[in-house]
Amino acid sequence: MAEGDRVRVEIGFEGGQVIGGFVDPSSADTLERALHEDAARVVVLELEDGRYHVVVPRVAYFRRFSRASRVGFAAG
Numbered sequence: 001m002a003e004g005d006r007v008r009v010e011i012g013f014e015g016g017q018v019i020g021g022f023v024d025p026s027s028a029d030t031l032e033r034a035l036h037e038d039a040a041r042v043v044v045l046e047l048e049d050g051r052y053h054v055v056v057p058r059v060a061y062f063r064r065f066s067r068a069s070r071v072g073f074a075a076g
Helices: 025-036
Strands: 007-013 018-023 042-047 050-055 059-064
Touching (some): 007 025, 025 059
Antiparallel strands (some): 007 018, 007 059, 042 050
């Protein structure tokens, strides 16, 4: 999957640990739904450096970046 097909996320946990990276949009959607509903207690995310099993009740915050927040130069 190309990086353009992935979204950047940042997940903060109780205790202060933060992880971030690029995931496929459906994985980000699954985690977001689990945070808003009484759904899955663990969500598996595939980031570029490996697989993470996120324990949903331990998530303090979840940030999904918009495409506009990418660093770089615009064509122009």
